[in-house]
Amino acid sequence: MENIDRQGAPAGVEQRIDVYPTHRHGDFRLRPGRPFPFGATLVPGGVNFSVYSSSAQSCTLVLFRKGERQPYAEIPFPDSFRIGHVWCMIVFDLDYEDVEYGYRMNGPGGPGHAFNPQAILLDPFAKAISGRDVWGAEPDWDRPAPYRGRLVYEDFDWEDDRPLEIPIEDLVVYEAHVRGLTAHESSGSRHPGTFAALREKIPYLKDLGVNCIELMPIFEFDEWENSRQSPITGETLFNYWGYSTVGFFAPKTGLAATGKMGMQVDELKTLVKALHAAGIEVLLDVVFNHTAEGNEMGPTISFRGIDNSTYYMLTPEGYYFNFSGCGNTLNCNNPVVRQMVLDCLRYWAADFHIDGFRFDLAAILGRDPWGAPLPNPPLLESLAFDPILGKCKLIAEAWDAGGLYQVGSFPAYGRWAEWNGKFRDDARCFLKGDEGTVGAIAKRVSGSPDLYGANGRGPTASINFITCHDGFTLHDLLAYNEKHNEANDEDNRDGESHNDSWNCGAEGETDDPGIIALRHRLAKNAFTLLLTSHGIPMILMGDDMLRTQQGNNNTYCQDNDLNWLDWSLLDRNADIHRFAANMIALRQAHPSLRPRDHMNGEDHSGAGYPDLSWHGAEAWQPDWSDGCRLAAWMIAGPSCQAQCREDDFIYVAMNSSWQAFPIELPGLPEGRRWHMAVNTALATPDDIHAPGDEVPLDDQGSFLIGDRSAIVLIGK
Amino acid sequence: MEIEVRSEGPVAVAAVSGDIDGKTAPAAQAQLLPVVEQSPQVVLEMSGVRFLSSAGLRMMLLVYRHATAREGKVVLVGLSEEIQDTMDMTGFLGFFTLADTLEEGLAHIEGA
Structure with a gap:
């Protein structure tokens, strides 16, 4: 490392003394970086790299040329470039398009630490990630640094777009999986299973009348995580749903048709802009309860090797708490992690114009670093009072896998709505004709005042749904008494066993016209109940055309017809689609079906x-x-x-x-x-x-x- | 990457060929911006362009901005279907006027 002068400035920035290189490492011209923002940020002539670790003793920037196995450069952060716990450095003259990057970190051993100087670590703040560029393309398993950060231009022209701010009581939400919506050949998409293909389906969404689409996870995940062959079909079982985040700031590359060109950010923003132009809000299903690194046996991808004890909830012996059911638990009420979550949501709201967020297993976000539920969780409070998130919808899945069930009691700060699991349960029991359900359904219809009345939250706190990605589709709720998850290769042990479903007289598909007619009638009853109830209705992708998962109520791993929407159903079940569309129109025509306060x-x-x-x-x-x-x-x-x-x-x-x-x-x-x-x-x-x-x-x-x-x- | 510039009356016609990516975009930009500054009515003949990367698209957008800032217009002629598709999916297409032939492209500018 040497100090340099008279090296000249990068092209175009000769006039900017603040971005003049001051140091050199080999051929690389450098300058001490700015600690904020974390991540890699384009600055005039170069890139500002900034990364935090509370206990690392050294940090090296590792640079790859796009797609190459081995790095072409490793630049140790000079000690003088470290401010507090933050390593920051500007590197000049990088070809933005051709660079992939990661970090090497070394630090102490002992309980709670997991430093590994052999590992090349993904930047937790990477805004684009390479490594799984095309969905389902088999990776090179031996590639060093399988997931790498990439650089992102922040120059998207939104013209006059901004989040729509539709009053929450007026929303009709459609929950969809980006890939599932258009991967089926009947979709007729040029680029099946992508953001671009979803944009082609906007006329369908408009026709149905929904004004909000909630996207199942789109933060970078690895569809190959825990992948395996199905012994029944021989097909690969994938991490299809994607509830396992690799990077919180990066859209999933493999969900973008232009992902192989590194243009996933542009493609997703183009989709959001088009949805907004059609009057449709975009909610993201976000997974902040755990990461893709699993437990002690899991891979070191990013957080573990950068700052294990900051990012994860650990036992005193250094093992991972598992409140998520997925191996580890993100340490959301550590102040640094809390700030990361906040930065992340601000980024999605400000840079992607996202209208709101649904938080997977949100009860975890209210646990302290040792797992105990907090009465006044700082993260939830920060989100509720954040200026940039001020108009965003915040929706909690108000339970977790550790047994914390907070439907009706989730700390709301006047902002948070909840997936109302009781609406789902009571609606299902009532619809199939169970005894003693009229009193319960009356509460659900009137916006669950028993849950959201006493604390002044109102019916808008209740996201009403009868089906969601997790469980039976509407068709299957009316066609199966039991789950049929054999295709998941877990001996039908996985998935919920209490579905309050009724097969109407025959298990599964049938030719009996009476049973088919009854299923159609009950589906219409379900839409009537959902769309006349106070609260916010949410419809599962394809329920308006009776999509089936053949009785599978846990299709997390199925990258096939079980999850892909078959668009020919739109003809076959045209009566249901017509009914659903008209029922939505009926709701939108009547403000008294959409009250802000309980009647x-x-x-x-x-x-x-x-x-x-x-x-x-x-x-x-x-x-x-x-x-x-x-x-x-x-x-x-x-x-x-x-x-x-x-x-x-x-x-x-x-x-x-x-x-x-x-x-x-x-x-x-x-x-x-x-x-x-x-x-x-x-x-x-x-x-x-x-x-x-x-x-x-x-x-x-x-x-x-x-x-x-x-x-x-x-x-x- | 190569660019040949000629004039058709008040309109600058630039024939672009080759790949425009992170390596060639700065050179393309250095050639095209002075053209736009001289004559903000521009037809870019794109039939010889095989590949436009993210950086290439951004260079094009910069050319567009320079032209519109001078009350000019940028018409793209002969864009391959694949590039058109990419530009559509990533939001770049909407800024440009497209034409199949040079004559059509010139007509777009004269009609403006």
Whole structure:
């Protein structure tokens, strides 16, 4: 290392004394770096590399030419370039496009430390990562430094785009896997399974009417992690879902058609911009509870070799706590890790215009570094009060694999919503006709005030869903009594065994027209329940066309037809798609289905009705007894709080019993008449009418509700 | 990478050929920016370009910015389908006007 002067400045920056090289290592011209931001940042003429380690004693920057096995340079950070625990250095004249980088670190041994100077470590802040550039392409298993950081231009032109800030109560969420949506040949995509292909499906999303897509993990993960051959099919079983993060700041390269050109950042931003232009928000499913490094037996990729005791929750003996069920637990309430999570989400919100985040196993984020649940978790509080995340949706999966279940009690700070697991469970039991479920479903329909009422959170805290990626699809919920996970090669032991599902009379596929018709009717009942309930509805990818996973309720490893959406179902189950689209339109036409506050049975305007009232076979006489299978409720728009007062009367009745019977309709004020919007007892297209086309009822006093059927009436 | 520049009336026509990547983009930029500064109405003949990398696309965008800053326009002629596809997926395509032939390209500029 020598100090240099009269070396000249890199091209184009001769005028900038602040970026003039001051040091040299071999042919490389250097300057002490800036500690912030962490990661590799393009600066005039060079790249600023900055990396933190609380206990490393030395750090070396390792540079590769793209795709080459061996590094072409190793530049030790001069000790004078270290500030506190941060090593930072500007390297000039790098070919941004051709460089891959990593770090070597050395440090002390002993419990809690895992330094390995042989390992070339991935930068935890890398914004693009190479090594798994094309999905499913078999890697060179002996390649040194299998995952490497790459440099990213931060010059995307968003024009006038920014996050949409749709009020959360107006969202209809569609949960999708980027690859699953378009990998099937029926998708007709030029680049199946990619961000680019998803962009081609925007017209479909618009047609369905959803205004928010929640993407299953897109942070860089390794689909080859724990991959194995299925003894049944001989196919490779992959880490398909991707709930195992390799790098928190990098979009998954293999999900981008242009990943092999290193343009995944541009491709994803182009997708987000196009979705926004179509009025569709983007939520990311983020996995901050663990990393891809596993436990003591796992590979050293990044965090472990950089700062094991900072990034992971460790026992006093130095073993990994496993609250995630995946080998390790990210140490989220360590101040440095907390800052990383915050930096990461800020980056996605500011640079990718992401509209919100769903946090996988979020209860872990509220545990202290020794695993105990915190009453006032600093990370959750920081996220809730962060200026840049100020308008982002924050959604918790409010439980973890360590037994912490916080649905209804997740520390919310007035910001956090939750995946409402109780909605899923109660909806499933009610829909299949279980006894004693009417009282529970009434709570779910009205936005779960039992969970979100006392603490002032309101129905917008409740993400309502009947199905999600984890478990049966809607079709399978109505076609299988038992899970059928044999294809996962775990002897059907994996996956949830209590699914509250009902096969309608035959396990799996059937030719019986009666069973098929019943499944279609129950699917429509499910959409009716989901989309008339207060709270935020979430629909699983393909449920609007009855996608099947053939009874597999844990398809985490299936890179095949079990997970790929078969677009020919759109024709085969056109009645369901039409019903779902019209049901979404019905919801969006009625603000009183989307209240910000719980309805409480009061008359807020003096219009003479309670805002929300419950009914039975007789109007105004709800039957909460165990034997009752009728849930019927009325929302009186004119009596609602101001936000949803400009609305009609809406009457919903759901009969989950196997008998049809007459029900008395509540009377309407003078001048209004009941119109039928939905009757799932009828075949398509009479089962649902678009907003404005509802059919006036001849008999305004009573209605014969079909067996296992739902109706929605509009009083206008 | 090679660039040949000629004039068609008030329009500069630059025929670009070869690969434009991180290694050649700076040279291409050094040749094209003075052209745009002279004559911000530009047709880039791209049929000889086999590969445009991320850095190459950024060079093109810079040319576009220089042209529009001078109230000019950049028309790309004869772009290969593959490059067009990449530009579409990564958001670059929308900034440029495309034409199949030089005549069409010149017409775009005159029509502006």
